[in-house]
Every structure is written in structure tokens, then in C-alpha cells.
Amino acid sequence: MIPDPYAIVFEACLQQLQTGASLDQVLKQYPQWAGELRPLLSAAQAAAGLGESISIPANAQERSRARFMAQARQYNRSPLGWFTFNFSPLKLAALTLILVIFFGGVSSVVVSAQALPGDTLYAVKLITEQTRLFFTKDPTDRLKLEQSFDQERREELQTLIQRSRSTPVNFTGGLRAMNPGEWMVDNVRVDITSETQVIGNIQVGFYVEVQGVLQPDGKVTASLVRDREYTVYGTVQEMSAERWIVAGIIIQVTPQTVINGTVLPGSPVEVNAALNLEGVLQAHTVTVTGSPLVPTASASATPTVGEEDHHGPTEAPTVKETEELGGDKEPTATQEIEPTQTPRSTDDDHGTPKPTGTPYPSSTPGPSKTPEPGDDDEHTRTPGPSRTPQPSETPRPTSTRPTFTPDPTEPPEESGTPQPSQTPGATPTPTLTPTRKPTDN
Amino acid sequence: MQSDEILLRARRLDMSALAQIHDRFFPEVFRYVRYRLDDERACEDIASEVFLRLLDALHKRRGPDQNLRGWLLGTASNLVNDHLRHRYQHGVEELREDEEDFFGQDHPESSFVDRWEVHQVRQALRQLTTEQQHVLALRFADERSLEETAAIMEKSVNAVKALQFRAIASLRRIFEEQFQA
Numbered sequence: 357m358i359p360d361p362y363a364i365v366f367e368a369c370l371q372q373l374q375t376g377a378s379l380d381q382v383l384k385q386y387p388q389w390a391g392e393l394r395p396l397l398s399a400a401q402a403a404a405g406l407g408e409s410i411s412i413p414a415n416a417q418e419r420s421r422a423r424f425m426a427q428a429r430q431y432n433r434s435p436l437g438w439f440t441f442n443f444s445p446l447k448l449a450a451l452t453l454i455l456v457i458f459f460g461g462v463s464s465v466v467v468s469a470q471a472l473p474g475d476t477l478y479a480v481k482l483i484t485e486q487t488r489l490f491f492t493k494d495p496t497d498r499l500k501l502e503q504s505f506d507q508e509r510r511e512e513l514q515t516l517i518q519r520s521r522s523t524p525v526n527f528t529g530g531l532r533a534m535n536p537g538e539w540m541v542d543n544v545r546v547d548i549t550s551e552t553q554v555i556g557n558i559q560v561g562f563y564v565e566v567q568g569v570l571q572p573d574g575k576v577t578a579s580l581v582r583d584r585e586y587t588v589y590g591t592v593q594e595m596s597a598e599r600w601i602v603a604g605i606i607i608q609v610t611p612q613t614v615i616n617g618t619v620l621p622g623s624p625v626e627v628n629a630a631l632n633l634e635g636v637l638q639a640h641t642v643t644v645t646g647s648p649l650v651p652t653a654s655a656s657a658t659p660t661v662g663e664e665d666h667h668g669p670t671e672a673p674t675v676k677e678t679e680e681l682g683g684d685k686e687p688t689a690t691q692e693i694e695p696t697q698t699p700r701s702t703d704d705d706h707g708t709p710k711p712t713g714t715p716y717p718s719s720t721p722g723p724s725k726t727p728e729p730g731d732d733d734e735h736t737r738t739p740g741p742s743r744t745p746q747p748s749e750t751p752r753p754t755s756t757r758p759t760f761t762p763d764p765t766e767p768p769e770e771s772g773t774p775q776p777s778q779t780p781g782a783t784p785t786p787t788l789t790p791t792r793k794p795t796d797n
Numbered sequence: 798m799q800s801d802e803i804l805l806r807a808r809r810l811d812m813s814a815l816a817q818i819h820d821r822f823f824p825e826v827f828r829y830v831r832y833r834l835d836d837e838r839a840c841e842d843i844a845s846e847v848f849l850r851l852l853d854a855l856h857k858r859r860g861p862d863q864n865l866r867g868w869l870l871g872t873a874s875n876l877v878n879d880h881l882r883h884r885y886q887h888g889v890e891e892l893r894e895d896e897e898d899f900f901g902q903d904h905p906e907s908s909f910v911d912r913w914e915v916h917q918v919r920q921a922l923r924q925l926t927t928e929q930q931h932v933l934a935l936r937f938a939d940e941r942s943l944e945e946t947a948a949i950m951e952k953s954v955n956a957v958k959a960l961q962f963r964a965i966a967s968l969r970r971i972f973e974e975q976f977q978a
Contacts, residue, residue, distance in 0.1 A: 363962035367943065396962075399969035406918045407937035410831045413841065417823045420845035424819050425812070427849055431856045432810045553809060 362396075365389055370400055422616050426643055429585070429628050432555070472512050473570075474523035495590045495603035502586060506563075510542060517544075517574045525570045528584045530633045531560050539581070541566055547577045555582035557612075562638075563631045586637060588627040589645075595621055600639075602627055608638045617644030804865050808855055819848055822866065825939050826873050832938030833877050833930055835919055843876045850876075867949040870939070874931050881923065921971040929964035932957060 369382045379397055383390040469484075471477040485505050492498045509527040516523060529542035539546045546566055548554070558564060558581060568578035590603020600607045600619075607627055619625060624646040629637035806814035827844040834840050850872050854860030861868035922930055935946045947957045 363958050366962050366965070367958050395969050395973075396965055399972055400965045402918050402972070403922070403933050403965065403968060404937045406915055406922070407828070407832055407934075407940065409915045410828050410938060412824055412827050412831075413837060416827065416841045416844070417820075420823055420841070420848060421816070421819050423845055424848045424852065425816060427852050428810060428812055428815045431852060432812065555809075555811065 362389070362392065366393065366396060366400075369393060369397055373397065373401065374404070422643070426616075426626070426641075429641065430587070432582070432585075472516055472521075472523075473525050474521065495588050496605060499586055499588065499605065506584070513544065513570065513576075516570055520572045520574075521570065522572050523570055524568070525576060526565070526567045528563055528565045531558065531562060531564045534558070534560055539578075541576075545575045546581070547575055548581070549577065552578045553580045553582075555580065556585075557630075557640075558583055559630075561633050563633075583630050583640075585628045585640060586631060588629065588637070590625070592619055592621055592623045592625055595619070600642075605637065607642075608636050609642070610638060613639045614641045615643075616641065619644055623647075801863060804861065804863070808858075808860070810855060815852070818851070818865070822869050823848070825866070826869055828938045829870055829873050829934050830877055832934040833919070833922065834880065835916060839880060843873065843880060846876055847873045864948065864951075867951065870935065870949055874927070874934075878927050917975070921968055921975065924971050925964055925967050928960065929967060932960050933964050933968075936961060 365386055369386065372382045373379065379394070379401070382397065383393060386393060469481060471481045485508075489498065489501055489505070492501050506528040509525075510529055513525055513527045516525065527541075527544075529544060532540040532542065537548055539548055541564060544566075546568065552568075563584040565580075565582050565584045566576060566578050567580040568576045570576050588602050588605055588607065590605070592600055592602055593604070594601040598609055600609055602625060607629055617623075619642060623644050626643045626645050627637075627639050628641045629639045631637055803814045803817050807818055823844060826847050827840060830840045830843045830847075831837065834843075847869055851860060851869065922933065925933070932946060932950065935941045935949060936943075941949065943954050943957055943961075946961075947954045950957060952960070
């Protein structure tokens with residue numbers, strides 16, 4: 357496309373303005389164009405001035421980053437790689453129905469329970485498991501279920517090894533040794549090559565997830581190894597220096613644990629934790645997902661844990677009898693919140709929640725968003741209305757505003773558009789001169 | 798570190814690469830959105846949503862293979878367009894800057910008059926075509942060069958030059974109409 361000559365001259369002038377030249381200085385170089393260029397460049401200055409006026413609100417980036425990384429952890433945690441499901445119940449039910457019909461009925465689901473990786477019905481087996489997991493909301497039951505599926509993967513692997521089959525596998529096991537080029541995961545030798553992706557803080561003594569290909573000799577050539585993370589959603593019931601109880605599950609908190617937000621007894625949290633061979637969950641991250649439930653009883657101890665304090669309060673309340681992971685005991689009444697401590701209500705965030713913490717439509721990102729048609733191209737798809745933030749949902753500010761505030765209307769109507777406060781002849785609002793900032797890339 | 802390398806790692810959902818992408822591009826995306834919308838809170842939500850979309854795409858083994866910036870800003874543009882369309886269809890009035898107190902900022906750096914002028918310019922901007930708004934936002938909010946803008950929009954430099962010229966000419970005409978009204 358050949359641009360209009362005006363466009364070429366205009367761009368040259370614009371670049372000079374952006375380096376700090378005044379409008380008059382620029383126009384002097386093009387006297388024959390000055391009449392046409394002046395109003396255009398004035399409009400361009402107004403457009404540039406709009407860009408100059410932008411500032412990024414404090415903590416906006418941190419808030420977005422926390423949301424983004426929490427979602428990334430959620431995706432990263434998936435033990436099944438490409439077999440990850442973020443389906444709505446309706447979609448999941450529909451998919452299950454289709455599979456059942458396609459594979460010949462409920463008997464297929466039953467038969468698929470014996471399927472091994474590489475078998476036709478193995479996909480049905482995995483989907484059935486994921487469906488069960490999806491509908492299991494109790495944190496303890498969910499963990500048990502996840503562990504039982506991990507155990508199932510290990511048993512499948514042993515069967516495949518006995519049959520000397522070579523097939524892609526995905527399993528979770530305890531990391532026993534990390535020798536150069538070969539790790540031991542349970543009793544399986546895992547080849548670590550230059551092609552192997554190792555993700556996360558892998559440590560001997562913890563469970564890891566391995567994706568790779570089982571060789572006929574019984575070794576697995578790993579394409580990916582990462583720490584197996586489990587997620588616990590629930591309320592913080594008790595907090596001591598190193599152990600917290602969340603939804604009746606004991607969580608070990610270490611100095612390396614990243615804590616997002618201020619955690620109090622009663623705070624709803626999401627915990628991402630690794631499981632060690634003793635069956636103890638060690639928290640990688642703890643993210644506060646809402647305001648704490650306020651206990652009715654008062655107490656002198658008011659532990660708080662924030663970004664700076666990864667250990668929790670030093671005064672350790674007594675840990676009630678709770679269920680260790682992998683234990684046989686059922687959750688008891690003592691797993692419920694014991695309101696022995698009162699959250700501190702001071703100048704901290706949790707004492708007086710800011711408006712920004714509550715009404716965000718995108719505070720529940722990812723899986724909850726409305727499925728879009730044309731998923732093949734995320735670049736062009738448009739978001740569903742349900743994801744679009746609603747100005748009407750936002751709290752109205754309480755501060756006073758000038759009584760002379762004009763009342764603008766929405767585009768494209770212009771009739772109600774008020775007059776700007778200045779009248780610079782034919783070229784309004786060219787008051788700001790942009791200066792180009794250094795750019796990266 | 799090059800964007801391509803970061804993107805390659807991000808496609809494997811490498812947490813460090815993802816964090817780098819967010820840290821590097823969030824300001825650009827936010828500025829782009831803010832250039833086009835008055836409602837600061839909606840801007841923050843939309844900017845955040847852009848990155849969640851990226852994550853979702855990467856997780857589904859889709860998303861950009863290259864030109865990450867173009868993908869992010871293109872997605873931001875789509876979200877802004879949809880936001881405006883939704884608002885217009887439902888007759889929802891956008892919060893003006895003078896009403897935006899939700900971040901507890903009093904905008905001490907700018908007077909009400911300045912903010913009102915900014916609001917007026919933004920109102921005029923929204924009467925342009927979406928493509929014209931897109932090019933001005935890239936040029937003036939993110940301060941992208943013509944070449945960078947062309948790469949992001951996947952157009953030639955001359956096409957961007959012409960598009961920008963038409964956008965400014967339209968903006969000038971809208972200003973004149975506003976003053977004559």
C-alpha cells in the first residue's frame with residue numbers, strides 16, 4: 357500500500373514531535389503543508405497526551421501476577437499432561453455420555469478399569485477417573501482419590517513391565533535416588549537425558565510425576581519429571597510454627613513456603629504441596645482465597661502470617677488429632693474449626709478489606725470462564741459476556757466529586773458530549789507534547 | 798533472554814518463563830487497555846484476563862508460536878472491543894475517571910480539568926474504527942514504532958502509516974464536531 361503523501365510528511369512531523377520538538381518548529385520545515393498539518397498534528401498531540409496520562413495502579417501488576425501464577429500452578433499440577441480437564445459439569449457429563457455411547461455402553465467403563473496405557477479403552481479409564489475426581493469436593497476424599505489413582509498408575513506400570521511392553525507412560529512415584537543419568541522412582545529405573553524436562557524443586561524423598569516411554573527392558577526414558585503437587589482447598593483450622601491444619605489435613609510449612617496474602621485461623625486458602633515418602637504434605641505455596649471466617653470466641657493469641665513471615669506464629673496452639681495423609685482414620689469432629697483465636701483487626705489488609713479484593717469478576721479465572729466458540733484460535737475469539745467486567749458491579753466511590761462535572765454519554769452519540777473546557781480554535785486539546793520513552797525489544 | 802526462548806519455555810508451562818512473560822508484558826497490556834477505556838478497574842481485569850487467556854492457550858498446546866506481544870495485544874484489543882460492545886448493548890455507563898476512587902488514589906498529579914480533557918479525548922477515540930483505535934493505542938500508549946506496530950498488526954509499515962494518518966484525521970474531525978456542537 358502506498359500511503360498518501362500527507363501521511364508520509366505527517367509521520368515525519370510526528371516523529372519530530374515525539375523527540376521533543378515544538379509544533380511551530382516542525383511546521384516551519386513544511387510551510388507549504390502547515391495549514392493542513394497543524395490541526396492534524398494537534399489532534400495527534402492530544403492522542404499522544406492520552407498515552408502520557410496513563411499510570412498503572414499500585415499493586416495491579418502484583419494482583420494480576422498472583423492470579424496468573426496460581427492458575428499456572430493449577431495447570432502445571434495436572435498429572436496427566438494433555439489429559440487435563442477444565443470442563444464444566446455439563447461438558448464433562450456430555451463427554452462421558454458420548455464416550456459411553458461410542459464405546460458401547462456402561463460395560464465399557466467397567467471393562468476399561470482393567471485397561472493399560474496403549475489400550476483402546478485406556479482413555480475411558482482416565483476420563484472416568486477424572487469425572488470421579490471432578491465431583492469429589494471434600495478435600496480429604498479428594499486427596500485419597502488422587503493417591504489411589506497414582507497407585508493405579510504404578511500398578512499399571514508394573515503390569516506393563518511384566519509384559520515387556522513399550523508404550524508411553526505417565527506415573528507418580530517416590531524418588532529414591534538421583535544418580536547421574538538415572539533416577540530411581542520407586543523401583544523403576546528412569547533414564548534422565550538431555551531431552552528430559554525437569555520442572556520444580558525435585559528432591560529425593562518426595563513424590564514425583566514422570567512422563568516418558570517405557571522400554572522393553574523395564575526402564576522408562578523420561579521426557580518430563582516434576583514434583584507431584586497436590587492441592588488442598590479449605591479453611592485454616594490451626595496454625596503452629598511448622599504445621600498447619602487445613603480442612604482437617606496436616607500441612608507442613610517451611611521457610612521455603614511461599615505465602616500469598618495474610619493467613620489467619622479461619623482463612624480460606626489454596627495450598628499446593630508436595631508429598632514426601634512419610635505421607636506428609638509439605639506446602640510449596642499457600643494462597644489466601646478470601647476473607648477469614650471470624651470466630652466468635654476471643655483469645656489472646658492472634659497469629660498472623662504474611663509474606664515476610666513464612667513460619668507462622670511461634671506460639672503453637674495444640675494440634676488436634678487429625679488425619680495424616682495415607683492414614684486410615686476418618687475425619688473426626690475435631691477437624692472442624694476451633695475458634696480459639698481471633699483474627700487481628702488492625703491496620704492490616706484483612707482487618708479492613710479493600711474494595712479491590714471483593715468484586716472482581718476475574719477473581720475466579722480460568723476454568724470458570726465461559727467456553728467460547730472457535731477455540732482453535734484464541735487470538736481472535738472474543739470473551740464471553742460473563743467474563744467481561746461490569747462497571748455496574750463495582751463499588752461506587754464515596755468521595756465527593758465536583759458539582760460541575762459534565763455528564764458524558766456513550767459513543768457513538770455525540771449530542772450529549774459536553775464541551776471541553778478550552779476552545780483552541782480548530783484544534784482542540786493539543787496541550788500535551790509527548791516524549792518518547794525508551795522501548796525494549 | 799529472547800522472547801522466543803521464553804515463549805518456548807512458557808509453552809512447557811515453565812513457571813519461571815511464565816512469570817517473566819507476565820512481568821515483562823503486563824505494563825504494556827495494561828497501558829494499551831487503559832488507553833482505550835476510562836474504567837480503571839475494568840482495565841485491570843481485562844489486562845489480567847489477557848494473561849489468563851494466554852495460559853489457557855498454552856495449556857491447550859495452542860497460543861502463539863511467535864510474536865507473543867502481537868498475540869497479547871491482539872487479545873487485549875478483542876477483549877476491549879467485546880467490553881465496549883457489551884456495555885453499549887446493555888446501556889451500561891462506564892465509570893469516569895473522576896468517579897474512580899476504588900484504588901484509593903486521588904490522582905494528585907492531575908487536576909480534574911486535565912482528567913476531564915483526557916476523558917474527552919478517550920471518548921473521541923472510541924468513535925474511531927476498532928482498527929484505528931488499535932493503531933493509536935499501539936503508537937501512543939505503548940509507544941511502539943511504526944515497524945513494531947506493523948509487526949504486531951501483521952501489516953506493512955506503509956499500511957500502518959496510512960491507517961494511523963486516517964485515524965488522526967478522523968480524530969481531528971471529531972474534535973471539530975465536538976467544538977461546533
